[in-house]
Amino acid sequence: MTAAPILKLEHLGVTFPNHPVFSDLNLTIRQGEFWSIVGKNGVGKTTLMRTVLHQLRPTHGQVAYLPNANEVKIGYVPQFRNIDADYPLTMRDFVGLNLTGWKWPWLSRKEREKVQTILTRTGLEAIANRPIGQASGGEKQKAYLAQALVEAPNLLILDESTASLDPVTKTELLDLVIELNKSLHLTVLFVTHDIPMARKYSSQYLMLTPNGAEQGPIGGLTQEKVWEGENV
């Protein structure tokens, strides 16, 4: 039996002034699936993610959350973020920022426990009280992931979040994501240029090319195919 759909893209198209990025994209993403989004630089992966997040209004078609938008809680780790060396907050405080709502200014005990749990799971426990501005690129990426996960999302979007990580850390993080994917049916959209990683972790892929998109079970994705896509 197939799982219930969580996200449906219907005839989706985005055109920047004089510059079509993609068009007529149809895609159904079901609960618990792990999608890799691949394609060469500038083909529109980030644009697609931002459209999914309703940060960009599509030129054609629509993005629908199922059964409805209230049921879908998104965690997003964007490709770029400006945290400079001067940035004062600790890892712990930064992760806690995502706990919003009409609540007291300070975090409740339960909320502090949530933060602690996710810091432990992402391996940030030891440096939790260090300013994030002084952390390494990889440690920052972990903190971004931890922040996205702290509210227990059911759809996680990673935009090249592992690009700056060393192979061991990369595997650690994706192991965590796949564990949440398996145990909690967390749906994952993973934008990446790393085809072996995509093959190792995902169940499906979506490849964007300037001439259209291709999708299917991950077995159908090969490095050659992505290179060919680049040559079109």
Place this chain on the structure above:
Amino acid sequence: MFSYEFMRNAFAAGTIIAIICGIMGVFVIARNMSFLTHTLSEIGFSGAAFGVFAGWAPLNGMLLFTVVSSVIVGQLSARSERREAATSAISALFIGMGILFLSLANKNASYATSILFGSVIGISAGDVQQMLWLSLLVLLVVFVIYRFLKFDSFDHTGARVKGLWTNALSVTFLVLLALSVSVAAQIVGSLLIFILLTLPAATAKYFAHTVGGMMVLAIVLALVGVWSGLTLSYVTNYPVSFFIAAIEAVFYFIALGWQKLQTAE
């Protein structure tokens, strides 16, 4: 010194101002709004001058001008690229208007000086009360929207992703800032207001690494500056804003030096 009513009023006002500036300052620094704060204080000068011209209390003129212009500035330059140039133009316009209003009002130069540089003796018990109400309003709103404001100020990208209404937050914050500027200008003057709204928080950033910690430290630094500034001014008869400016600047440079030492080792 506390036997004089005006000194008691000045200390009460100074304490309120220090608390407001410590809290708002942390957000001003996180949102990179020092420059805009400076502009708002110049607009405040213009508003006070207009108040004098129209026969109102200067604070009311200030409130009118800063609140209206904060909304306009927010619309005009929500994103940072255009912000500096646009705000420079606006501030030039407002300073010019302030000078015009003062000259139309036929007030002497000492009136202008006290608006620009603040004064200790001019604060009545009624003023203190109005400042208290305005400050409580600011604090209440910050309290209610605290988690959203904190997220948006310290991680704008994350807050947008979360779907927080960041534009509404930004305008709300600007209005709160306008109120704070008007309140704080009563004692340090509109020219030096940004000192209390930026320096204590900028200093605190080097020593505290949680939002709450930064606020507490910024309040303490602002209180130390305001209290000692008032005392020194009382004793020496030199202007209070000079002392406050000097003290806060020294704190800031100490923090910078400390930071240098930390990173050098």
